[in-house]
Amino acid sequence: MSTTENGKAMIQLEGVSKWFGDFQALKDVDLAIDRQEVVVVCGPSGSGKSTMIRCINRLEKHDGGRIVVDGIELSDDLRNIQEIRREVGMVFQQFNLFPHLSVLENITLAPRNVRRKPRKEAEERAMEQLRRVRIPEQAYKYPLQLSGGQQQRVAIARALAMEPKIMLFDEPTSALDPEMIKEVLDVMIELAESGMTMIVVTHEMGFARAVANRMVFMADGEIVEVGPPEHFFTSPREERTKQFLAQIL
């Protein structure tokens, strides 16, 4: 069992495998992530990065191995899954805001329905989160009235409103126009600096250099290389990593 620096890991993946029909998307993946650690996952498309983080909150069901999140092992038990999902926030490439609800309703929906917070308290907390992502003035608008960068920041606020212990980011800036990427990354950097445990699938290497504690490089459903960013970018060990970095840097 892989151990981490301060003892018990926040997220523990042991021998996780996942099949889509005949195609094996994850092959025996081992990874342990510490409390307050920021891990950036990169790799060519189809390498299993998204699949791996989607297994952590059971958007995909893993076929083999164990996943333990904050001491709870993921099983088929729906209550178990719900408990983990409450602790794990997720931000998607396509934002996936609810278009029929206003920004404020998007953010208060889960706290009110899952955490059973009264409306007023939920709305106050939602406004706090909106200030945190710097768009409190958009509270009463609808998602499609906002720019992509604003929508993604609302999506981050929506995930944070559940007060998760872990945040998963699945290519959060890939669907954004270049001038909007910075506003989203700034919010993510602040979040990382506030001590959130984060797994970020991204190709934004500037972001990775700035805040990642560890880099994970995946290819063909396997973790090829793991290391601190300073080593990862300057002197990668594996040939596959070097090729990939040469292409994107």
Next chain:
Amino acid sequence: MSTQIDTLEPLPAPEPERPPGRKLSPREWMRENLFGSVFDTVLTVVFGLFLLWLAYRIGRFVFFDARWEIVERNITNLMVGSYPRDELWRLWAALFVLAASLGFGTGALGVQRRREVAEGRANPVGKGGLRRLGPLILLVGVLLWFGGSLEALLLVLAISAVGAAFNFLGMRTPRRLERYVPLIVLAGIVVAFLVVGSFGGVGWNRWGGLLLTVFLAVSAILLSFPIGVLLALGRRSSLPAVRAVCVAYIELFRGVPLITILFMAFFMIGFFLPEGVDPPSLVTRAIIGFVLFTSAYIAEIVRGGLQSVPTGQIEAAQALGLSPFRTTRRIVLPQALRAVIPGLVGQFISLYKDTSLVFILALTELLAIAQNITKQPDFLAQGLYVETLVFASFIYWTGSYWMSRESQRLERRLGLGER
């Protein structure tokens, strides 16, 4: 502490530019659209003459040739069929109650809507108010004209006044009571129903004419909609048994003509009832038949909507920890139903007109009465079918057109997210 990373700075948004507006004078508009070329001119002249001729024929029929006395003398028959005339006051009383509760409800809703528009939370959808009731006001006007009764006119005016007064009251509902408005409206409808049917009143089995038509349509719509939604959800259920039952139901009832189902409701209901149980009344059977049929269609319309909701929406709801039930209720259904409003309303309009098929159950709704009155001694063999059919068509048309307009309005109102 702040960390710099190199990405592009956001650019200031450019000033929106508008295409130069061009307002055409009527003359220019005609030249551009009607007489643009020789071919256009020929088409315009030909169709113009045809339309004039049509308008002339219709006008001559409606205002000179038609013998409307068959409708005038039978207006009460057409409205309520063989409903006992001594109890007509109950219907008027029910209309008063309905006007009060619906007026109150629309008033309260209107204020909420205006507030949402003011806060930028909802689309302004154009003028509301009386214009929304246009087709219905036209209908009532025509009915009063045919009725030719001062008493009826005064009653309608009084009902409108009550409606307007409660509308005014509704607009002044305190905000903390707003959540009870739907309950109040529902209570009003129930009271109106009781006024007609209970306390020595007239049960719906003795209703007829337009009253029966509207009752059949409204009750079948209200019952078939939730059943249809449940069937659509059941068809997508992960439980094979539920799925199989829903698929079997939908495919069975979609594959049978409505008229067959109504015949079966008439002849076969006895087979399915245990000994000694009285079969339900004809009107109830008709409603059951309509609901069986329409809910299958609604299920398929709603299923189309369910499929149009992207998986990302469901994943986002799951990732937030919403239960499957809440995900369906809060995220999937609202978006799915909004996407299929045109189809749903089409189905409802269809149902409204299909209520005329209950003549095969020997029920006398509007169209049956329109047919029957041509056989009265005074009008027998005088060929007055056109008058009665035109009158009945006009009633069906105003109701359908009103539903259609309201559905377009609803689409505009809910369409905010789609811009």
